[in-house]
Amino acid sequence: MADTDIVIGLEAHCQLTSLKTKLFCGCSSDYRGKEPNSNVCIVCLGHPGSLPKPNRKAVEYAVMTGLALRSKVSERTAFYRKNYYYVDMSKNFQISMYETSGTTTICEGGYLDINVGPHKKRIRITRMQLEEDPAKLVHIGPIDLSPYTLVDYNRAGMALLEIVTEPDMSSPKEARLFLQKLRSILEHIGVFDGGLEGAMRCDANISIRGSTRVEIKNISSFKEVEKALNFEISRQRGVLRKSERVVRETRHWDEIRKVTISLREKEEEHDYRYFPEPDIVPLVIGREMVERLGRSMPELPDARAERFSREYGIPAYDAQVLTGEKALADFFETCTKMLGEAKTASNWVMGDLLGVLHDKDLELHEAKVTPATFVGMLRMINDGKISGKIGKIILPELVTSGRDAEVIVNERDMQRIADTALLKSVVDEVFAENRKAVDDAVRDDNAVNFLIGQVMKKTRGKADPQLVNSAVKEKVMRLREKNQGSA
Ligand SMILES: [Zn+2]
Structure with a gap:
């Protein structure tokens, strides 16, 4: 049940990981696992005199996201310099978008519906903007105790799509559901792989109605957003109970200790001194391009859920869960096709497979089970070679080892006794x-x-x-x- 006095707004930062190159230079987007500061050039290091060149595909991906969230795609948008002094941005400004007289960010308005239990809730989108990702800061232990900070620019300049919501969420769970749904949509459009570390991060604004708003920075995933917000609600309630004031500030979510810690008093927007980026001409987004992208839009999660219900005869709620993650929807659909029927596949995916993944704190893409090994096990049950009970016993091993059910069953001597x-x-x-x-x-x-x-x-x-x-x-x-x- 949502608390009626809690107000939450999100700023989701999604890396457009499907791009080959960064937002303004030719460096690879595939920076993960590389030696620190090896995936860089004069542009993403911000050397004086280097010139940024916008990535056309990044603009297209942003437009596609706008269409998926029913936003208004701007006809004219421009990049701005957001000035700030910090080691994660060596040129002392971030190239971002800004709304001012004459220009808007790339998309405005729109919405995303989440399913809170049996109810649909609409979360309004304020705007979307393209910007460059800052460098990654590596702390030794917790941020406030780290003796020094390491800076890795491999990530600097990655294309980020920032999606800002209205303060329409009234519980930490709704914030998580929003990010999960957003992730599934971006994965279905094909612009983003949410399984990559740090691909989706967010900042959250939270206040208890009538009190001051606090911003929590650097939340690394939708799993963490719920924990961070739950912590912050108890902290703010504790402050209010003592009749003290909640300070307007920016706090950092410490994933290790599971607490938020004060970073700085909140900057006002004018502190950033936005001004137009003189090295990039304003972008004019033609209707023709928007229409072309509109025609090529793939099936989105809500439409897919409806089709699952219609085509496979599964309950609406189950269809929503199955399409909550693209990898899961693909897994289910492949299994159904291999097996030739949907009911067994949906029961086992929804109940048992999700249960095992939850117990092991794994996401499907991290698990070793494939549609082939999963269906192999279901066939053994259908053929009477093992009981359903044995299926449940061996499933965790299928998930963690990726081995065939038949091999596991023979090895452990688990064939059904029907003699x-x-x-x-x-x-x-x-x-x-x-x-x-x-x-x-x-x-x-x-x-x-x-x-x-x-x-x-x-x-x-x-x-x-x-x-x-x-x-x-x-x-x-x-x-x-x-x-x-x-x-
Ligand atoms: Zn570069």
């Missing part, structure tokens, strides 16, 4: 070892389940449950008849 003679001998053993339970079962139907449980236990879950059920019940019936006969 009636063999089962009968196990049933006989259990009856011989549990005289009292057998007497109870003869008198009372409810006590039969204990014996069934013992047989399953003895076969380590491998016995076909239906065969065990009938074998045990049959034997009890025979004992009853015998008792009646002798009475």
Whole structure:
């Protein structure tokens, strides 16, 4: 349930990771894992006299995102210099977009609908802008205790799309749902891979109604946004309870200690002294380009969820969950096609696979399971080679090792026991070892389940449950008849 007095707005920073090069130079976008400060040039290092050249594809990706979020794409936009002095931006300004008389940022307005339980909630978008990513600062331990800071410019100049929302969210959970949905949309458009470390980061503004607004910076993922905001709500409530004032400031989310810490009192916008970037001409975005991109837009998550319901007959809620992440939707759809039916695939993906991923704190792209190995396991269940129960036992290993279900089952000797003679001998053993339970079962139907449980236990879950059920019940019936006969 959302708290009615909480007001949250987000600024999501999404790297356009599908681009080959950075926003204003020819350096590769694929900077991850490279030796620090090796993926740089005079432009992204900000050497005097170097000239930035906007990446056309980045503009197209921003327009596509605008279309997906039903924003108004500006006909004319311009880059501005946002001036600030900090080591993560060596030229002392960031090239960004700005709204002033005559120009707007690349997209304005729009919205994104999130599903909060069974309800749809609309989160309005204020604007979107393209800007360059600053360098990455590497701290030794927590930011406020680090003896020194290392700077890596490999990331500097990456194309960032900043998406600013209206303060329409009223709980940390809604903030998480917003970012998750945004991620799925960007992945479906194909401009972004949310699985890459640091590809989606955000700043959050939060206030308890009637009190001061606080900004939390550098939240690294949608998982962290919920934790950071929950912490900040308790902190602010604590301050208010003591009848003290919440200070207007910028705070940093410390992922290790799970606390927010004060960084600085909030700058006002005019502190940045925005002025037009003199080295880049204003961008004129032709209607023709917008229309062309509009025609080439791929299927988006909401439309895909509707199609899943319609085509595969799965409940609307399940379809929303499955399309919440592109990788998950693709996984489900591939499995369904391989298996030839959707119900088994959706049940196992929704219930068991998501459960295992959650337990292991993994995302699907980090897991080793593939549609082929997953469907291989489902086929073994359908063919009666293993029971569903064994499927649940081996699934975590499929997820972490990527091995075939058949190999795991053979190795662990987990094939289903459907050999009636063999089962009968196990049933006989259990009856011989549990005289009292057998007497109870003869008198009372409810006590039969204990014996069934013992047989399953003895076969380590491998016995076909239906065969065990009938074998045990049959034997009890025979004992009853015998008792009646002798009475
Ligand atoms: Zn460069």
